[in-house]
Structure formats: C-alpha cells, structure tokens
Amino acid sequence: MKKSLFIGALTAAVVTGGVAGAATLDDVKARGKLNCGVTTGVPGFAAPDANGKWEGFDVAVCRAVAAAVLGDSEAVEFVPTTGKTRFTALASGEIDMLARNTTWTFSRDTDLKFEFTGVNYYDGQGFIAPKALGVTSAKDLDGATVCIQTGTTTELNLADFFRSNNISYEPVPIETNSEAQQQYLAEACDTYTTDASALAATRATFENPGDHVILPEIISKEPLGPLVRHGDNEWGDIVRWTLNALISAEELGITSANIGELSGGTNNPEINRILGTEGNLGEMIGLDAEWAKRAIMAGGNYGEVFEKNIGENTPVGLARGLNAQWTDGGLIYSPPFR
Amino acid sequence: MATLTDPPSSGFRLSKLIYDTRYRSYTFQFIALMALVALIGYLGSNLMQNLRAAGLNISYEFLGEPSGYDINQRPIEYDSQSSHMRASIVGILNTLIVAFLACVTATVFGVLAGVLRLSHNWIVSKLMAVYVEAFRNVPVLIWILIIFSIMTVSLPGPRSFRGEEATSSMLFDAFAFTNRGVYTPKPEFTNPIFTSGALNWLLVLAVLVASWYGARAIGRWATRVQEATGVRPTTWYLTLGVWFVPLIALMMIMGLTWVYPELKGFNFRGGIQIRGSLIALWFALAIYTGAFIAENVRAGIQAVSKGQTEAAASLGLRPGRIMNLVILPQALRVIIPPLISQYLNITKNSSLAIAVGYMDVTGTLGGITLNQTGRAIETVLLLMLFYLVISLSISAVMNVYNNSIKLRER
Amino acid sequence: MSDTELAFVRHDQIPEAPPPPSERGAIKWVRENLFSNVTNSVLTILSIISIYYLATFVVPWIMNGVWNTSSLAECRDILQGAKGGCFSVLSERWNQLLYGFKYPNDQYWRPTLAFLLLFAAAAPVMFFDLPRKLLIFTGLYPFIAYWLIWGGTILSPIFALLGFVAGYLVYARYVKNSFFIGLFGGIFAAFVAWYIGGKIVELLNIQNPTLEAVPSRDMGGFMLNMILGTVCVSLSVPLGILLALGRQSDMPVIRWICVIFIEFIRGVPLITLLFVANVVLAFFLPPGTTFDLILRVIIMITMFSAAYIAEVIRGGLAALPKGQYEAGDSLGLDYAQSMRLIILPQALKISIPGIVNVAVGLFKDTTLVSVISMFDLVGMIRGPILGAAKWNGVYWELLGFAAILFFVVCFGISQYSQWLERRLATDHR
Structure with a gap:
C-alpha cells in the first residue's frame, strides 16, 4: 500500500498536469513538453522505431509544433491512443493536440467540440483483396466477409456503401491493424477495408505484395488532420499555421537544406514573413519571430516530410496524388502568410 | 462493538x-x-x-439515433438503420448466448474432469490434474487468443472447398469447418400453416415440456408400483416413447426439412453459421472455467465424509446408487454455490469478446457505439448497469437456493 | 498310533515366497492403477493415444525450433517446410517481451534487480520461520523498488519514507490516549511531511539524478504485469480489511456504504472498470489535472481486488467462533484493540489461502490492460510484435511463451498457498 500512496502523493505534489482550460500555450510552455496524441502504430504515419523513437508523417506535425512553440522538436511526449480513447484524451486535457489520422467530420467538429486545424492528408476508404479471388470492383463483393478495424468512421462508410449498392456482406470487426492483417492473410475474411493509405502501408509488409490488389473504389472522403479542443483559439491558430507553414514552405521552395541561406533575407516578401525576417507574424500568433523557421527545420517542409515517411521511395510507397501542391494539381493549399 | x-x-x-x-x-x-x-x-x-x-452534456438521446453500423451475429432483426438502442440489445442477446453456451459446456467439462481426477486410474487422474492446473494458471485472455488463433490459422478458408482440386471437403456434405466458423444444416418448416419462425420454436418447446412432464409421471408411477409390489416395472421404452413420439409427430406435421450449407460466392450460404469468434470465446471460457468447476466438484465430493460411503455400503447399496443417493446430494450442497459464482464469472469474462471481435454488449454499446458517438460516460454507465443487473439477479437466485438448502440444525 | 508315526513336523517357518509376478512391482501397479476393469482400460488406452498424438505435434515442433534468425521468412527458409517453432522471435524480442519497447535499453538491470529484491522482500512475509528483523527490508522495499524502476532523484522515495516514519511516530505517541487520535494524527503528520518533502524536491529540482527518470508510460511487457500485480495486491489487502470490517460493522450507514461498494465492484467485469480508468475517470478529476494512465489503472484494479479480498476476509471473520468477540469485549478491550489484538490475527490467518487465490486471479487479470492500449506482455504480442512486418504470423511461439510465463508464476504461488494451508491447519478443526 505504501508504494501507491506514495506515487499518489508524489503525483499530487510534484507532477503538474496539463490544463483543459483556455491557455494551452501557457501550459505547454510551463511544462516544457508538448503532449501529442498519436496512433498505437501505423507504419509511416506514427510508429516507434527499434529504439522507441517515434517517427512518421503524423509525428512530424507534432514535432513541428513542438519546435515552433518550445524550440525543440524533441520536446514531445507521444501518447499512443486507440480509436476509443483518442477523443477523451483530448477532451480531458491529457493531450494538447491529436495527430492521429483522424477524419474531419461534421459531428466531430460540432458535437464532440473539437477544432480541426487543417488537413495534412487527403485519404479515402478502400478495399484490398487477394488477386486469386478474381475481384475487380468492390461492387463484386456481394456476400463477402469483410474485415474492419473498429473505432473509426470505416464501419459507417462500409455500411453505407453496401446498403446503397444493395448488396450484402458479413462484417468482422477487429481491434488492431495487425490482427486485421492476420485475419486477412489467413483468409478468415475475403477483403480488408480501411483508409487507402493504411492499406498501401499494410500491403507493403506482406510477404508477396503482388498477390493482393487494392480495388479501384474509394468509398469515402477521409480528410485527415490534426485537431485541438474547441474554445482555445490561440492554440488552434498555432497548430493550424504551423501546418500551413510547412505547406507554404514547399510551395515557396523553402527546404531544410536552404532554410539557413533563405533566412538571411530574400527578395520574396512572403518567404521573409514566414521566416521572420520581415513583419511581425510571430508576435501576432503569440510566439517569437523564428517560430516557423524552427517548425520547418524540425523535419523539412510538407513535401520533405511526405517523401521521408510515406513517399514512393519508402516501404509505404504512396504517390502524392491528391496530396500534391495545388500548383501541381493536388489539393494541398495553404492560405497566404500576410 | x-x-x-x-x-x-x-x-x-x-x-x-x-x-x-x-x-x-x-x-x-x-x-x-x-x-x-x-x-x-x-x-x-x-x-x-x-x-x-x-461544451458537452449528459444525454441519452443518441440511443434513439440510427447506429449506422452492421453486426454480423443478429439474434433479432437489425440493420445499420436501426437505433443504437437496438444495437445494444443485439449485443446483450449475444452476451447472453455465449454466456449460456459456455456455462453449459463448462459444467460438463468441469464435472467430467472433477470426477475423473478422483479416478483410481493413475494416468487419467494425472491428465486431469494437468488440465486443471494448466488452465487455472494461465489468463483467460491468453486462452481466448490461442483458441482464436487455432480457429483462424489451422482451419481452411472457404476457398479450399471450391473447384476440382479442393483441398478440404465437408463432413457428410452437411458440416463445413472453416476458419470463418462452422456451418451446420438448419431445420426449416415447410408446412404453409406454420410460417412464423418464433411461434414454431415455441411449439417445439411446449411439446418438449409436455414430454418432460410425461416422463416424470411415468417415473412416479413406476415408484408407486415399486412401493406397492416391491418390483419396479421396466419403463425405459415408455420414457423413450414419451420423449420422441410427440416430437417426431410434430416435426412431420410441420414439414421439417434440413437446409444444407452450400458454397456460393465467397461464403457458405444456407444452414446455420456458428462464427469463429463465438466458438473461440465459447470454448475458451468453457475450458478455462471448467478447470475451476472441476476443483469445486472434487472438493465437494471429498467433503462428504468417508463414513457416508461406508454406511451406505453396509446398507447394501450398489456403488452407482451410493453415488446417486448418498454422495451427490450431499456434495451438491457444497458444489452449487461456487458453481453459480463461476457462472457469474463466465458472464463477466464474456466481456473479453472484444479481443476476438465477437459482438457482445461490450463490442456494440461499449465498443462501436462509444467510438461513434463519443458518449463515454453514458455508454460505460449503461454497460456497468447491464452487468450489475445480471450479477445481482444471479446472486439473488443463489441466496434463495442457499436458504433453501441450509442445514436446519438445533 | 504313536507320536513317532508322525512323519513330519515343521519346526521353523518356511521362508516367505515372493508374491506371484502379476502381484508385485510394476506389473501389479499397472494392473491396479491402469487396467483394473474394462472402463479403466478403455480410458487408459484413450489417454495414451491422445498423449501420443499431442506429442507427435509438440515434440518435433520444439526439437526443430529455430532460435537465431532475425525474421519469420528467414526462419521458414531454414525449416524448409519441416515442422518446427520459430523461437527466434523470442530471442530477438526478448527485452521487448519483458520490459516493453520504451524502457531505456541500458537500464534493464534496474527492473531486474527490483524483481530479484522482491523475493528477498517477500520471503519474511511468506515464510514465518525467517528472522523477524528481515521485515525491515520488506518495509523499505517499496521505496527501493520505486526508485529502481522509475528512477529520478532519490530524494522523492526518501521523503516518502520519512512521511511514513513521521506518521508512525505521531501514531505511536498518541495511540495510548486514543486509537483514533493516533490514527488520524499519524495520517495528518504523514501528509504534512509529504507536502514539505514535495516542496523541497521541487525547489532543489535536481537535473541529473543518479538513475535516469523513466516515465510510467514507458513501462511495458511482463514488467508491467508484475508491477500492476504486486502493487495492486499489496494495496488492496489493507483496503479489503477495512471494507470487510465496515461490512461487519454495527453502524448501518458505514455497513451500507461498504455493501454497496463491494457488490457494485463485484458485479461488473474488470474490463468496464478499465474503460472507466481509460475514458471516464478524467471527467471526474478537477479541471486541469490529469494523471498517468498507469496510476488510474492501479486505482481501478486495486478497488476491484479490494472488493474480492473483503469478501474473503469477511468469510474469515464469520468463521471465528462468537466467543472470541465476546472474550475481547469481556477483557474490556475497545473495538480497535479487540480487532487488532484478537479478531484480525485469527481471521486473517484463516483467510490467507483465499487471499492468495484472489491475488493469483488478479495477476492473471492484469493482462486485460492490453485491451485499453497498454503494452503489457499480451499487449506487446498483439500490438508491436505481431504488427511488425518481420514477425507477422508467429502465434504459437509468442502466445505459448506468455502462457508459460504466467503459468510458472501462478502455479508457483498456488503451490505456496497449498503449503501454507497445510502449515496453518492447526486449529479450528
């Protein structure tokens, strides 16, 4: 009994928790660490490496925010959350922001009282099936057994898709991605459905990735992005504009390689404003002038982060597609910095 | 004080x-x-x-809204347009189904293992000891996962039943064992008068109850004859007839046919599907709890003092009758209370369904509904309330029973 | 007829003939124990056949086991389709299975040492023959173990210990006047000491402690099961005693509070309590405070096992002859004294086997935390290890290893409990 009393007393006396109130920024600064909610492990998006260091596309957003606010991209406490716990963790103040491929939906934004601060990946739900099954379209799946990872919007999209196409199916709900993968590979289900990006990541880990096809139908829109609590607009602005800074940096050609040179001053006023050599954007957002520079230096611009974690040269091997810059025909678009 | x-x-x-x-x-x-x-x-x-x-509130309005998700095992009518409330009820029924199946099976396993462990056969009693210790000392979650893995990895997928060079075949063309579950033939009533499903089964149940009363009446009659004349008439054929003749007659009238499972499209269709997740959960709970019940049974039998056996033997009773008339009635007094609390444990442990994707109430109300609506407080509260009601009603039954068998001393 | 006509009179006993071969040695044993009648013979043969079949699966699987590859594919290459286990997943992920994937690699000796010291600390509690002085180490152990596992400045455990010492001193000073003044005074003193200690630690703010601090989040693997098991059991015994006494109390309000608490906790599955710890508890804390998931889980599991232990102890209290209570009263002892000196020592002695059973059950139930995304042994297997591309598809080796690990611990404890039961079976018979 002594031990836990002691832990309790210690927690009360020494540890100061995050505050679910208005001033998240002050709390993060006082704590010296950013508490960032991530998944329990999706390769490429957020997963601990062999040394337990978190890496991935969503992780990079956390690190950029930490760099902007605290000046240290390592000052992040990563909190693994499941589909069930992520919203409570955010609502209760256990985490300051959630970067866990979470779909931006109406009810989450309004009913659950969260604020989505942008989209860092445009995804959609797809299906994977063994080639041997001879299925070419998701509409051929009448009567199939479908593995779903629970705790996401996937179940709802799936029910809607099959209902609107008037075909039947047998859902097999699974808790984790790895277990769903096992079920699928053991042929306990005919097809596995989740976000197309995760399907690509999962297929990359199969023994014979060529034996499996990702069906052409994308049955839902899944704009994934970081989110914060309603009601703390200052903090929401910081997360939103950190993400936008990464996106603008790619558009304007600021990379982690040339950022030192560019921050000496350039002819492009927008670059200067982002890097803090002109104007007072940092002051407006409640940070110092170099906040965006640090955020970009943490992992590079949006394009660099993408290529490093989930791009075509990684095992996940995703093409930019919808996630190309608007100038390249994609949807990634940042409002102007001025 | x-x-x-x-x-x-x-x-x-x-x-x-x-x-x-x-x-x-x-x-x-x-x-x-x-x-x-x-x-x-x-x-x-x-x-x-x-x-x-x-900016949140406590509200149960979400229970009336459409759930939006599908459930694979549906004891009652349900689709994705049904309300969250209905999804919870489906979950509750699924919990009760698996709990009931596991309770019955665990009792069978437990009694068998408990009696066999007291056997004079060395190898059998040692085997039973190994079974009891192995299952009692490993977490039930691990057993559930192991049995589920056996189901999915060792059994063939439906695809291996297909085509010319099928690697698996059905047992008697009626039973298919696949990694998605076991498919068995399904009885259907074809007589046009009997179209309503639920009513038919109620009818069958009524006939069975009537047969039971009939069989008991025959038993009592035999006892009366024995008390009057000293000779017990042979009744087994009468009993058999009372059990089966009305049932078979009813089946004939209702036009019973068996629908066999057939491989169509991706899956077997027709017949009854017992899903892999249900089987894994059912057997894991049954085998795990059976080990505990075996210990209760053994303790119960050993609690009856040896003098009772000797007294019965000196009265001239045969060993079988000693067990039935002397040992078991006394042992049951010791066995039943822990047995009921084991049933309680099965019901509570069935909440581990979540690990194998069986859609019990923890999977629907405490799983997908919680995730989709984000109403953590409300759903967890309802979930606890459900289990509490079940537990308290079982405890109430147990108290009534305990009072009824209490030794009346002094 | 004369005596001499008697042809033969034996004067000494003939030497004992050995029993016939069918009535001695192994043959007799086999005949009596395995083939005494038809049913038994059938059972024996069936058992032998099933053991043989099991062995044909398991033995080659273990004998052909591969221990030194770095991925499943490599292992399958080596086996060339032969039956055999890929135990290399155990050797490669050994540390992850035991310590989780976040505990600093160079610090593994700390939990290991804490684990070994646990035996030294538990020994005087478990075996009464050992010198009583060893109990001092048992008292110090929680602080040592905390410092070893969590690290950080050594001042925190020292101040925590000082708090207990201060509490005890105050208690010892005032208990003679009244038990309750002593008790509450002691608790108050302890909290004052902890508060001051906490302030001092905060002020000193030591930057580089001897042992690197490891946050609770980084605990995982079998270590997490052990931590949860030992902490929750040791915490729930005193709580369980209080609840049992409360349930036996004459005061209706206190009795009803205890009854409702116990029946509520016993009526719901542990998993719903873990959901509460995970998703609901945060709403009931003052705005602005959060604390570790591991601590929330410890609170919930402790409440859970306390309710069960309370029922065991209540059984022990009920089993005592009424004369013991009356004897306490007639000696003029007040409630606290008669409980402390007469009732509880006897009742606890009767309840020990039951408490050990609850403890074993609780230790097994710590695997449920994997359902709420904590990485205990089962969580590590289901999550990071099976999820890794290299080891996707290794079930039996991992689950079997987990089963064996739990079996060793639980079987050991239950054997101890049976030994204890025999030792304590001295009276009340």
Missing part, C-alpha cells in the same frame, strides 16, 4: 459525541455520510465543470 456499562446519565455534553460509546457510533456515521456526500459532490462538480469547459 464493545458496549460497556452505562455511566449515570448527567445530561448531554458535546464531548460525549466522541467519548461516550452510545453516541460515538452516531458521530462516526455522520462523519462517514458527510465524507461520502462531500466526495460525490466533489466528483459531480468536477464533472459539471469539465463538461461545461468542453
């Missing part, structure tokens, strides 16, 4: 609230009550503040 001699009462003083044993208990109870009220008030006000800060 120590109640000492009453001191001469000399009026009430405040210090008596602490020092006088007559008043002290009121003081304590008052303090405890105040502390409880303060604690509840504190937690409640925290809740209110947190909810207000997050």
Whole structure:
C-alpha cells in the first residue's frame, strides 16, 4: 500500500498536469513538453522505431509544433491512443493536440467540440483483396466477409456503401491493424477495408505484395488532420499555421537544406514573413519571430516530410496524388502568410 | 462493538459525541455520510465543470439515433438503420448466448474432469490434474487468443472447398469447418400453416415440456408400483416413447426439412453459421472455467465424509446408487454455490469478446457505439448497469437456493 | 498310533515366497492403477493415444525450433517446410517481451534487480520461520523498488519514507490516549511531511539524478504485469480489511456504504472498470489535472481486488467462533484493540489461502490492460510484435511463451498457498 500512496502523493505534489482550460500555450510552455496524441502504430504515419523513437508523417506535425512553440522538436511526449480513447484524451486535457489520422467530420467538429486545424492528408476508404479471388470492383463483393478495424468512421462508410449498392456482406470487426492483417492473410475474411493509405502501408509488409490488389473504389472522403479542443483559439491558430507553414514552405521552395541561406533575407516578401525576417507574424500568433523557421527545420517542409515517411521511395510507397501542391494539381493549399 | 456499562446519565455534553460509546457510533456515521456526500459532490462538480469547459452534456438521446453500423451475429432483426438502442440489445442477446453456451459446456467439462481426477486410474487422474492446473494458471485472455488463433490459422478458408482440386471437403456434405466458423444444416418448416419462425420454436418447446412432464409421471408411477409390489416395472421404452413420439409427430406435421450449407460466392450460404469468434470465446471460457468447476466438484465430493460411503455400503447399496443417493446430494450442497459464482464469472469474462471481435454488449454499446458517438460516460454507465443487473439477479437466485438448502440444525 | 508315526513336523517357518509376478512391482501397479476393469482400460488406452498424438505435434515442433534468425521468412527458409517453432522471435524480442519497447535499453538491470529484491522482500512475509528483523527490508522495499524502476532523484522515495516514519511516530505517541487520535494524527503528520518533502524536491529540482527518470508510460511487457500485480495486491489487502470490517460493522450507514461498494465492484467485469480508468475517470478529476494512465489503472484494479479480498476476509471473520468477540469485549478491550489484538490475527490467518487465490486471479487479470492500449506482455504480442512486418504470423511461439510465463508464476504461488494451508491447519478443526 505504501508504494501507491506514495506515487499518489508524489503525483499530487510534484507532477503538474496539463490544463483543459483556455491557455494551452501557457501550459505547454510551463511544462516544457508538448503532449501529442498519436496512433498505437501505423507504419509511416506514427510508429516507434527499434529504439522507441517515434517517427512518421503524423509525428512530424507534432514535432513541428513542438519546435515552433518550445524550440525543440524533441520536446514531445507521444501518447499512443486507440480509436476509443483518442477523443477523451483530448477532451480531458491529457493531450494538447491529436495527430492521429483522424477524419474531419461534421459531428466531430460540432458535437464532440473539437477544432480541426487543417488537413495534412487527403485519404479515402478502400478495399484490398487477394488477386486469386478474381475481384475487380468492390461492387463484386456481394456476400463477402469483410474485415474492419473498429473505432473509426470505416464501419459507417462500409455500411453505407453496401446498403446503397444493395448488396450484402458479413462484417468482422477487429481491434488492431495487425490482427486485421492476420485475419486477412489467413483468409478468415475475403477483403480488408480501411483508409487507402493504411492499406498501401499494410500491403507493403506482406510477404508477396503482388498477390493482393487494392480495388479501384474509394468509398469515402477521409480528410485527415490534426485537431485541438474547441474554445482555445490561440492554440488552434498555432497548430493550424504551423501546418500551413510547412505547406507554404514547399510551395515557396523553402527546404531544410536552404532554410539557413533563405533566412538571411530574400527578395520574396512572403518567404521573409514566414521566416521572420520581415513583419511581425510571430508576435501576432503569440510566439517569437523564428517560430516557423524552427517548425520547418524540425523535419523539412510538407513535401520533405511526405517523401521521408510515406513517399514512393519508402516501404509505404504512396504517390502524392491528391496530396500534391495545388500548383501541381493536388489539393494541398495553404492560405497566404500576410 | 464493545458496549460497556452505562455511566449515570448527567445530561448531554458535546464531548460525549466522541467519548461516550452510545453516541460515538452516531458521530462516526455522520462523519462517514458527510465524507461520502462531500466526495460525490466533489466528483459531480468536477464533472459539471469539465463538461461545461468542453461544451458537452449528459444525454441519452443518441440511443434513439440510427447506429449506422452492421453486426454480423443478429439474434433479432437489425440493420445499420436501426437505433443504437437496438444495437445494444443485439449485443446483450449475444452476451447472453455465449454466456449460456459456455456455462453449459463448462459444467460438463468441469464435472467430467472433477470426477475423473478422483479416478483410481493413475494416468487419467494425472491428465486431469494437468488440465486443471494448466488452465487455472494461465489468463483467460491468453486462452481466448490461442483458441482464436487455432480457429483462424489451422482451419481452411472457404476457398479450399471450391473447384476440382479442393483441398478440404465437408463432413457428410452437411458440416463445413472453416476458419470463418462452422456451418451446420438448419431445420426449416415447410408446412404453409406454420410460417412464423418464433411461434414454431415455441411449439417445439411446449411439446418438449409436455414430454418432460410425461416422463416424470411415468417415473412416479413406476415408484408407486415399486412401493406397492416391491418390483419396479421396466419403463425405459415408455420414457423413450414419451420423449420422441410427440416430437417426431410434430416435426412431420410441420414439414421439417434440413437446409444444407452450400458454397456460393465467397461464403457458405444456407444452414446455420456458428462464427469463429463465438466458438473461440465459447470454448475458451468453457475450458478455462471448467478447470475451476472441476476443483469445486472434487472438493465437494471429498467433503462428504468417508463414513457416508461406508454406511451406505453396509446398507447394501450398489456403488452407482451410493453415488446417486448418498454422495451427490450431499456434495451438491457444497458444489452449487461456487458453481453459480463461476457462472457469474463466465458472464463477466464474456466481456473479453472484444479481443476476438465477437459482438457482445461490450463490442456494440461499449465498443462501436462509444467510438461513434463519443458518449463515454453514458455508454460505460449503461454497460456497468447491464452487468450489475445480471450479477445481482444471479446472486439473488443463489441466496434463495442457499436458504433453501441450509442445514436446519438445533 | 504313536507320536513317532508322525512323519513330519515343521519346526521353523518356511521362508516367505515372493508374491506371484502379476502381484508385485510394476506389473501389479499397472494392473491396479491402469487396467483394473474394462472402463479403466478403455480410458487408459484413450489417454495414451491422445498423449501420443499431442506429442507427435509438440515434440518435433520444439526439437526443430529455430532460435537465431532475425525474421519469420528467414526462419521458414531454414525449416524448409519441416515442422518446427520459430523461437527466434523470442530471442530477438526478448527485452521487448519483458520490459516493453520504451524502457531505456541500458537500464534493464534496474527492473531486474527490483524483481530479484522482491523475493528477498517477500520471503519474511511468506515464510514465518525467517528472522523477524528481515521485515525491515520488506518495509523499505517499496521505496527501493520505486526508485529502481522509475528512477529520478532519490530524494522523492526518501521523503516518502520519512512521511511514513513521521506518521508512525505521531501514531505511536498518541495511540495510548486514543486509537483514533493516533490514527488520524499519524495520517495528518504523514501528509504534512509529504507536502514539505514535495516542496523541497521541487525547489532543489535536481537535473541529473543518479538513475535516469523513466516515465510510467514507458513501462511495458511482463514488467508491467508484475508491477500492476504486486502493487495492486499489496494495496488492496489493507483496503479489503477495512471494507470487510465496515461490512461487519454495527453502524448501518458505514455497513451500507461498504455493501454497496463491494457488490457494485463485484458485479461488473474488470474490463468496464478499465474503460472507466481509460475514458471516464478524467471527467471526474478537477479541471486541469490529469494523471498517468498507469496510476488510474492501479486505482481501478486495486478497488476491484479490494472488493474480492473483503469478501474473503469477511468469510474469515464469520468463521471465528462468537466467543472470541465476546472474550475481547469481556477483557474490556475497545473495538480497535479487540480487532487488532484478537479478531484480525485469527481471521486473517484463516483467510490467507483465499487471499492468495484472489491475488493469483488478479495477476492473471492484469493482462486485460492490453485491451485499453497498454503494452503489457499480451499487449506487446498483439500490438508491436505481431504488427511488425518481420514477425507477422508467429502465434504459437509468442502466445505459448506468455502462457508459460504466467503459468510458472501462478502455479508457483498456488503451490505456496497449498503449503501454507497445510502449515496453518492447526486449529479450528
């Protein structure tokens, strides 16, 4: 009994928790660490490496925010959350922001009282099936057994898709991605459905990735992005504009390689404003002038982060597609910095 | 409490609230009550503040909204347009189904293992000891996962039943064992008069109950004859007839046919599908709890003193009758109360369904509904309430039983 | 007829003939124990056949086991389709299975040492023959173990210990006047000491402690099961005693509070309590405070096992002859004294086997935390290890290893409990 009393007393006396109130920024600064909610492990998006260091596309957003606010991209406490716990963790103040491929939906934004601060990946739900099954379209799946990872919007999209196409199916709900993968590979289900990006990541880990096809139908829109609590607009602005800074940096050609040179001053006023050599954007957002520079230096611009974690040269091997810059025909678009 | 001699009462003083044993208990109870009220008030006000800060509220309206998700095992009509409430009821029924199946099977396993462990056969009793110790000392979650893995990895997929060079085939063309579950033939009634499904089964149930009463009446008649004449008439064929003749007649009238499972498209269609997740959960719970029941049974039988066996033997009873008439009635008094609490454990452990994707109430109400609506407090509260109701009703049954078998001494 | 006509009179006993071969040695044993009648013979043969079949699966699987590859594919290459286990997943992920994937690699000796010291600390509690002085180490152990596992400044455990010492001193000073003044005074003193200690630690703010601090989040693997098991059991015994006494109390309010608490906790599955710890508890804390998931889980599991232990102890209290209570009263002892000196020592002695059973059950139930995304042994297997591309598809080796690990611990404890039961079976018979 002594031990836990002691832990309790210690927690009360020494540890100061995050505050679910208005001033998240002050709390993060006082704590010296950013508490960032991530998944329990999706390769490429957020997963601990062999040394337990978190890496991935969503992780990079956390690190950029930490760099902007605290000046240290390592000052992040990563909190693994499941589909069930992520919203409570955010609502209760256990985490300051959630970067866990979470779909931006109406009810989450309004009913659950969260604020989505942008989209860092445009995804959609797809299906994977063994080639041997001879299925070419998701509409051929009448009567199939479908593995779903629970705790996401996937179940709802799936029910809607099959209902609107008037075909039947047998859902097999699974808790984790790895277990769903096992079920699928053991042929306990005919097809596995989740976000197309995760399907690509999962297929990359199969023994014979060529034996499996990702069906052409994308049955839902899944704009994934970081989110914060309603009601703390200052903090929401910081997360939103950190993400936008990464996106603008790619558009304007600021990379982690040339950022030192560019921050000496350039002819492009927008670059200067982002890097803090002109104007007072940092002051407006409640940070110092170099906040965006640090955020970009943490992992590079949006394009660099993408290529490093989930791009075509990684095992996940995703093409930019919808996630190309608007100038390249994609949807990634940042409002102007001025 | 120590109640000492009453001191001469000399009026009430405040210090008596602490020092006088007559008043002290009121003081304590008052303090405890105040502390409880303060604690509840504190937690409640925290809740209110947190909810207000997050802009949320407590509301059960979500129960009436369409759930939007599908459930694979549906004892009652349900689709994705049904309400969350209905999804919860489907989950509750699934919980009850798996709990019932596991309770029956666990009892069979437990009684068998418990009796066999007392066997004089060395190898059998040692095997049973290994079974009991192996299952009692490993977490049930691990057993569930192991049995589920056996199901999915060792059994063939439906695809291996297909085509010319099928690697698997159905047992008697009627049973298919696949990694998605076991498919068995399904009885269907073709007589046009009997179209309503539920009513048909009620009819079957009614006939079975009637047969049971008939069989009991035959037994009583045989006993009366035996008491009058000393010879017990042979009744087994009568009993058999009472059980089967009405049932078969009913089946013929209703036009019973068996629908066999057939491989169509991706899956077997027709017949009854017992899903892999149900089987894994059912057997894991049954085998795990069976090990505990075996210990209860063994303890119960050993609790009957040896003198009872010897007394019965000296009365000239045969070994089988000693067991039935002397040992078991006494052992049951010891066995039944822990047996019922094992049933309670099965019901509670069935909440581990979540690990294998069986859609019990923890999977629907406490799983997908919670995820989709984000109403954590409400759903967890409802979930606890459900289990509490089940537990309390089983405890109530147990108390009634305990009182009815209480030894009446003195 | 004369005596001499008697042809032969034996004067000494003939030497004992050995029993016939069918009535001695192994043959007799086999005949009596395995083939005494038809049913038994059938059962024996069936058992032998099933053991043989099991062995044909398991033995080659273990004998052909591969221990030194770095991925499943490599292992399958080596086996060339032969039956055999890929135990290399155990050797490669050994540390992750035991310590989780976040505990600093160079610090593994700390939990290991704490684990070994646990035996030294538990020994005097478990075996009464050992010198009583060893109990001092048992008292110190929680602080040592905390410091070893969590690290950080050594001042925190020292101040925590000082708090207990201060509490005890105050208690010992005032207990002679009244038990309750002593008790509450002691608790108050302890909290004052902890508060001051906490302030001092905060002020000193030591930057580089001897042992690197490891946050609770980084605990995982079998270590997490052990931590949860030992902490929750040791915490729930005193709580369980209080609840049992409360349930036996004459005061209706206190009795009803205890009854409702116990029946509520016993009526719901542990998993719903873990959901509460995971998703609901945060709403009931004052705005602005959060604490570790591991601590929330410890609170919930402790409440859970306390309710069960309370029922076991209540059984022990009920089993005592009424005369013991009356004897206490007639000696003029007050409630606290008679409980402390007469009732509880006897009742606890009767309840020990039951408490050990609850403890074993609780230890097994710590695997449920994997359902709420904590990475205990089962969580590590289901999550990071099976999820890794290299080891996707290794079930039996991992689950079997987990089963064996739990079996060793639980079987050991239950054997101890049976030994204890025999030792304590001295009276009340």
